[in-house]
Amino acid sequence: MWAAGEAYEPYVGRWSRLVAAEFVRRLGLAPGGSWRDIGCGTGAIARAVLDAAAPRDVTGVDPAESYVRHARxxxxxxxxxxxxxxxxxxxxxxxxxxxxxSGLVLNFVPDPARAAAEMVRVVAPGGTVGAYLWDFGEGGMEAIRTFWDAARALDPRAGALDEAVRFPLCGRTPLRELLTGAGLAEVETDAITVPTRFRDFDDYWGPFLGGQGPAPGYVASLPEGHRTELRERLRTALPTASDGSVHLTARAWTAWGARPSG
Structure with missing residues (x-):
């Protein structure tokens, strides 16, 4: 589903970097630490750690060789x-x-509880484990929410593909419970909301043609006529400014806690 950094960047990568920077800032960890970035993708969190946390080192891990090459x-x-x-x-x-x-990854892992336990395992007692995921519900990641609302209105089968349905982990309470269940103490949760401004409709629609991710994968499966119908429905549904730009927001849920020292 996720294989090419070049396609990921215009789709959600440009917004994930904004969330990564704020997430690292909120963690407020002391400089000189050794960080692990789980599901590093294009390296958004690693870059944010380098820019804001003054680490001794940061190591990203990803199952996709193309992403590892892109991050390097x-x-x-x-x-x-x-x-x-x-x-x-x-x-x-x-x-x-x-x-x-870990950023925007755990909902795609077949066993997120195992992944969370692995994150706890690799940190020292007293160390921090944290994650964030897009909120795919109402008022959350608006670019994708608007897409699925339009798709579901045109095609009943789109309902089962909607990330809000497929990924129940992407909420404040489930994410907190995941980290608490992995053994972390004093788990905190919060929301990060960032602006997502598109130059025009094509800047919004174009990344959905990249074929990577649930929504672009759905677009790629459509016959040309249905794809055109969806595109025009979205053009009508999006709030468009007088200069043609589209101003939306994206919200991610975050959670973090400490590995107990005892």
Whole structure:
């Protein structure tokens, strides 16, 4: 589903970087730490850690070789390393990291509870584990919510593909329960909302043609006539300014806690 950084960036990568920067800032961890970025993708969190947390090092892990290559090319810093690996069996020793974080990934992992337990395993006692996921419900990630509302109005089968239906983990309470169940103490949750401004309708619609992710994958499955009908319905549904730009917002739920020292 996620294989090419070049397609991911215009779709949601440009907005995920904004969330990553705010997430790292809110964690407020001391400089000099050793970080692990689980499901690193294009390297958005790793870049945010380098920019805001003054780490000793940050290592990202992802199962897609193309993403690891993309991150290595675009996060050029001697403190950053990117390796292939599975979130359910992280290629890191026990209790060495200061922090393990994951952005917009755990809902795609077949066993998120196992992934959360692995994140706890690799941090030292007292270390921080945190994650964030898009809110696909009403008032959440508006670009994708608007898409599925339009798709469902035209095609009943789209309802089962809607991320709000497919990914119940993407909410404040389920995300907190996931980290609490992994053994973290004092788990905190919060929302991060960022602006998502599109130059024009084509800037919004074009990334849905990339074929990567649930919504673009659905678009790719449509016959040309149905695809055109969906495009025009979206053109009508989106709030468009006088200059043709489209102003939306995106919300992510965040949760973080500490590995108990005892």
């Amino acid at each position: 090319r675009h996060v050029a810093d001697p403190r950053a390393h990117f390796v292939l690996g599975d979130a359910r069996a992280l290629p890191f020793p026990d209790a060495r990291a200061s922090a393990a974080v």
